[in-house]
Amino acid sequence: MSGTSNETARRIAMLRDMARIRAFEREAVAAMRSGEAPGVVHPSIGQEGVAVGVCANLRRADRITSTHRGHGHAIAKGADARAMMLELHGRAGGSCGGKGGSMHIADFAVGMLGANGVVGAGIPIACGAAQAIRLTKEDAIVACFFGDGAVNRGPFLEGMNWAALYRLPVLFVCEDNGFAAFTRNSAVTAGGGPAVRAEACGVPATVVDGEDVLAVDAVAADLIGRIRAGAGPQFLHAKCYRWEGHTGTDAAAYRPAEEAQAARGRDAIRRLAAVLEAEGVAGAEIIGIEAQAAAEMASHRAAALAAPWPDPGAAYTDVQDAGAPA
Amino acid sequence: MSGTSNETARRIAMLRDMARIRAFEREAVAAMRSGEAPGVVHPSIGQEGVAVGVCANLRRADRITSTHRGHGHAIAKGADARAMMLELHGRAGGSCGGKGGSMHIADFAVGMLGANGVVGAGIPIACGAAQAIRLTKEDAIVACFFGDGAVNRGPFLEGMNWAALYRLPVLFVCEDNGFAAFTRNSAVTAGGGPAVRAEACGVPATVVDGEDVLAVDAVAADLIGRIRAGAGPQFLHAKCYRWEGHTGTDAAAYRPAEEAQAARGRDAIRRLAAVLEAEGVAGAEIIGIEAQAAAEMASHRAAALAAPWPDPGAAYTDVQDAGAPA
């Protein structure tokens, strides 16, 4: 295989991951809307390029921390999508045995240290994970995903300072989709933005078009390389757009429909597909990848619906060893 | 009176306030060491120029929030020094009736909204005070004092963003004395420092020599003028040095003695005295001002020692109206 075709294979893998994330979330939203999946789902549809472009540069030993909008991070890091779908449905065999749900998906086997229901809470956790990696002399880094809304929470400042101070191997990834729940984030954020704030605390920052997965990939490769080389933390500000509402049931009436429409025109999946086609990959192959992704996730959803509920007794396990509920 | 002599009178007043703060704290530390004053005292000796230079530009209607090292702010804002000394001694007639002590001195009559035992906690409070001032259309601003250690706490970021976002009338004053308790603050702070962090959140920042009260005065006058004119929040990074230990009993063995010695050579009081003498104020007048300050505070201390203890029943008052302790 030539270098180019190696590269193409890598890009096809990225396309596949993005397609899988999208397909996963389309099923997840549908399942939530139909009531088959309980609780609330926060889709990252339109933002797949960030998760995939970053995680394409991570190894299994590397760790990630994630957010309430974390399906994409998990899948891109290699988490078991079937177990995730079961988890979303609250079934036995789910990633967390049905105890976590969409907002608490974790897959420690692939270094996915957990989604988080608290905005910004992953930042200190990522710092400590990196500190432990340092202490145990593991060869690994941590990627810490969070939204643009998190830059207004205190732990953002604390974590940036902390990581810079101890020169920790962390890539901070601010997924800037423009909104914090129902509020346009620019309406509640002053100053020069996430990158400027990170730099003010000593973490070098780079801005990237998060809707261009190859751009994310290139920048992430560079930053992660530096981190592995011991340069300390780096910050990636990835601009993107949240196509859907805040949750699967939010109609996003607080923003002009044209805005979301325009974002759909910048779809990272279609853009990568166009690059691949220009590189000579057959349109049919691309269609096949997307169809396969759709089929995979539809089958996971069917499996989830057919899966048994967890045993009610599981509600009382894994609380703690000493003083566990009787 | 000529303009110059007006100006001189103002400077003499600043000298007097600095001398009063120093004298107050010398007595406070002595009282703490002797055991006459209970609890812990955090002296701001050496930092008087910041409190006085800023407060010289505040009006009675303006508010301040302060820190655990807050005697200087209080006195500079016009708080009743006698009541403060009684408070430090835990006596009836103290600023807070003996309930607060050194770390919780407040004097609402002059807009002193309280010292605070929690690092950084005054920042959100100052933001809200400014918001209320806006809402009630009061003609006033808020000055918010905190230490260099506070810039590593989350509320610092949140408060900067908040104040910039709502364009609140707040002067943030970071009193950078080089230390956070027993740790040199530069050893735990990454990046470009307090001013850079504030600017990253949209609050314009100015750095000043906090050991030069006239420099502080000039910059504060400018910044406060802008705030009153509606320019929104401003940030003042005042560099100074903590002459004493963290508390009255800390020998500060973690730093070279020469460093503190050098700082004593930059004494804001002596520097202003020199300016005044150069302007023709008699040395005797300056000596008199300092002697008067010392006498005042010694007499407050004596008064405190002679003052009655609060009635034990006061321990149960001012908790709350509904559901007060029986």
Added chain:
Amino acid sequence: MTRMTFAEAARRALAAEMRRDPLVWALGEDLVQGGIFGQYRGLADEFGTERIVSTPISESTIMGAGLGAALCGTRPVIEMRIADFTLCAMDELVSQIAKVRYMFGGQGRASLVVRMPQGMWRNSAAQHSQCLEAWLTHIPGLVVAAPGTPADAAGLLVAAIRSDDPVVLMEPKNLWTAEGDVPDDVAPIPFGVARHAASGDALTVVTWSATVPVVEQAARESGVACDVFDLRSLWPWDEAAVIASARRTGRLLVVHEAVTVSGFGAEVVARVVEGVGPGGLRGVERLGAPRAPVPFSPALEDAMRISPARVAAAMKRVATT
């Protein structure tokens, strides 16, 4: 009287208070958009964005700014979105708001309201389902209220806004859409006065917040003659009424959604035992959550949920011990 949801009752009560007193204002995330339960819907249109303030995701500063604003004479309503997020603002609530009046010897007061919708709601899982009322009853300086009906949602909110004390209002997330009759002109409900929801001689039942309708249903269906008290406020709480009832029935059941261990039910039991004397009671039970986080799956969450059937069974158990 008009029939309306809990959220609508609370919305109207806040609007009425904001009309009455220009010093009342509200701050929190997404408030201009109506809040996540619709309890602020339309208020920004009427009162403008200086009184209905959408804030950044900055819980510490939402809480702390509320305090600063109270110290300067306004009456802020601090919206925490859900009680769990108050964990990001505990210093501001517990070490600042609750203590400021006392520490400063009465110079300043934190006359403000902290709204923290709490509890299980649609499988929100461990970080979005916690009940923390017991914590706040432990903190001197705070008044704690926990409405269980639309009428009380309105009346306690009005009381909280008018109170000179800081009042924490634990609104049950699961009841936002529950309906009930609400007075057209809402009067403040005094703190410390329980609602006597049912009368009976067999058993004293104490509850509040989300479990109020559950207990009411169980009392109807259990066949046990229950003396039911919906406490409405937990600090102060109506010790006198509960103790008098328990002295009469000799049996006490406390039902709450929160974890039983160190829940407020423990305080109720302890006070009643102290009040009537241990010899005065024949049966005592607390029905709350096990000491486990709230799980996501309906199969697991339901196993923990306080249902009318479980309450009725407990009623029968305690009534016959």
Added chain:
Amino acid sequence: MTRMTFAEAARRALAAEMRRDPLVWALGEDLVQGGIFGQYRGLADEFGTERIVSTPISESTIMGAGLGAALCGTRPVIEMRIADFTLCAMDELVSQIAKVRYMFGGQGRASLVVRMPQGMWRNSAAQHSQCLEAWLTHIPGLVVAAPGTPADAAGLLVAAIRSDDPVVLMEPKNLWTAEGDVPDDVAPIPFGVARHAASGDALTVVTWSATVPVVEQAARESGVACDVFDLRSLWPWDEAAVIASARRTGRLLVVHEAVTVSGFGAEVVARVVEGVGPGGLRGVERLGAPRAPVPFSPALEDAMRISPARVAAAMKRVATT
């Protein structure tokens, strides 16, 4: 056995554990300088500044980083300086550390220790004197320990470090300089086993932490034959021993420094009443702090302090009801 202070016992225990297990490390403010009570003195010299880490004033991140480090296989000792500052890190403790194992279905564990010295100490006033143990007993996932003697300070710290559960250690600030005999080779003290500090038939007395020596003194001086239990750990706690004793004595006194209302004493009373049945007790009392913040002035602080004389009076009261 060697006689030493509480702080020295804790210091040595940590040093021994750090020697034993290279994955044990500590983080907090001023640790390299020895910590504010000297409980880390000299440790940075022995273990270096990568294992004794002086941090910025960033409580949220001290706590949250501790969790991240535990999830990656180390065993952090998180130093909060004083319990009050934990209020700045409650989300990290309660919504993250306590729940992570459960939420993730057992994939990860927070095997870590959170040290939070607490209580009155030298007129520290309202923001530096709070006792928050009751809060933490209410939170599923946490083990809560509260030593009252130098030997237990060491033995519980060792147990906490070796525990796979997150353990919150409430060290009584007022006892750091208290002296006692400490085994030369410290063994972990199992959680849930009380120390039976005195035997008697007239009255069961339960206490922990700062009030342990106060209660012991009162038991000696009161003339009442007290069966005294120093709980040592509050979750799990030694219900069996306490209930058995109360069944025998028929009288229960719980003494703690924290506010009485919704303090852990309420849980103890409720459990004992549930355990022995209400008819099994003749006297019950809780002795704790009034529901008021802790004041600064010695004249006021002393009015609230739990003294041997006040405890002895309560012992006599309960023993004779």
